Amino acid sequence: MCLLSSQLCCVLQAKELMSKCYDAGVNFFDNAEEYEDGKAELVMGQALKxxxxxxxxxxxxTKIFWGGHGVNGIGLSRKHLIEGTKASLKRLQTDYVDVLFCHRPDPxxxxxxxxxxxxYLxxxxYTFYWGxxxxSASQIMxxxxxxxxxxxxxxxxxxxxxxxFTRKRVEEEYSSVYESCGIGLTTYSPLACGLLTGKYLQGAPQDSRLALDDFKDTMQTTEFRQRAQVVExxxxxADELGCSLAQLGLAWCASNPHVSTVIMGASKVSQVEDNLKALEIIPKLSDDGEEGRKWRRRIESVIEP
Structure with missing residues (x-):
């Protein structure tokens, strides 16, 4: 599993969260030049130091694409790739990143x-690998x-x-890419912005994303209500498996053989502790045996439209 640096947490919080993960065996930490206009990289860099x-x-x-508001601060041109990467490394206080992502395709x-x-990088x-x-599958090919x-x-x-709730690209579109290109996946948003934790079934908690003014209308949409019914x-x-809804969602993603690691976001140590228990559920969902296939069939019978 991997920890995504919270864009809003301070260095002290970041150190606490990252230490909890590291002590549990997590060694992969993800970021991007876009997150909080570079502040997330600054926080992570100072925390690591x-x-x-x-x-x-x-x-x-880290990921390169949205690095600024100027015409040359966006995209995947040679100019921005080099300048953006150098700026990210400076914020992260490191000489290199292990993996550098092109954050989106650049038409x-x-x-x-x-x-x-x-x-060139x-x-x-400046990096050991790129992704x-x-x-799209055709762009990767x-x-x-x-x-x-x-x-x-x-x-x-x-x-x-x-x-x-978001499966088509990973399970269908990329089917031709895995073997032909040897591509692995570091997937994000495994809990669908928190919906799969079940915390929004009784309304939006005050400290949650959907409690913010920009997201308040989200809970009134037909799609949200339909997805909430699926979560229920x-x-x-989850009860039969002896896990929380969040652990079920994480384990379901990680049990896909094409997924190399699952990026989890957390703002509290308690969330990290709960999320890491998903590791105990992954073997139960493995396709290697009939028991695992049985659980996956049950889950997919609920989530498939």
């Missing part, structure tokens, strides 16, 4: 330019084809949204 962990013991990633930049730019030692985030033709390093990982129907399954 104060924690004093050996750099080689952790896997650190204004030829994919060949992006592939060449990412390989590899050659300079994509929310690219094109990038891999260009890299092969030019004898360059292709993307090795994709970071898509994946949860019980998942509760008996």
């Amino acid at each position: 104060e924690l004093g962990w050996k750099r080689s013991d952790i896997v650190l990633s 204004s930049t030829p994919i060949e330019e992006t592939v060449r730019g990412m390989n 590899l050659d300079k030692g 994509t985030s929310e690219w 094109e990038a891999c084809g260009i890299a092969k033709r030019l004898h360059l390093v292709p993307p090795i990982v994709e970071q898509p949204e994946y949860n019980m 129907r998942l509760r008996p399954i």
Whole structure:
């Protein structure tokens, strides 16, 4: 599993959350230049410095695309890839990230330019591997084809949204990519912005995202009400498995054989502790045996439209 740095937490909170994860065996921490206009990278960088962990013991990633408000601060041009990465490394207080993601596809930049730019960053030692985030299967295939033709390093990982409500890209569209390109996944939003925790079934808690003015209308939509009904129907399954709804949602994502790691977001230590217990549920959902297939069939009979 992986921990996404909370964009709003202070260094002290970040240290507490990251330490809890690290002590439990989590060594992968994800970020992006876009998060809070770079403040999330600043917080994580300072937290890592104060924690004093050996750099080689952790896997650190960040994402490049939205780096500023100027015309040259956005996209996947060679210029922004290089300048944006250097700025991210400065904020993170590190010489390199282990994985660098292209945060979205850039229709204004030829994919060949992006592939060449990412390989420049590899050659300079600013990153060890590169990947994509929310690219289409055809865009990933094109990038891999260009890299092969030019004898360059292709993307090795994709970071898509994946949860019980968002499945098509991971389970259908990418089916041709996994073997042909050797792509793994670091998936985000496993709990559908908190809906799969069940915390919104009785209204929005005051400290939750949907309690904010920008999201208050979300709970009134037909889609939200339909999804809330699905979550309610998942509760008996979670009870039978002896886990929380959040743990069920995380374990369901992680049990997909194409998923390398699941990015979980947390703002409280108690959330980290609860989420990590999902590791105990993953074997129960594994497709390796009839028991695991039985549980997955039950879950999918609830979540499939």
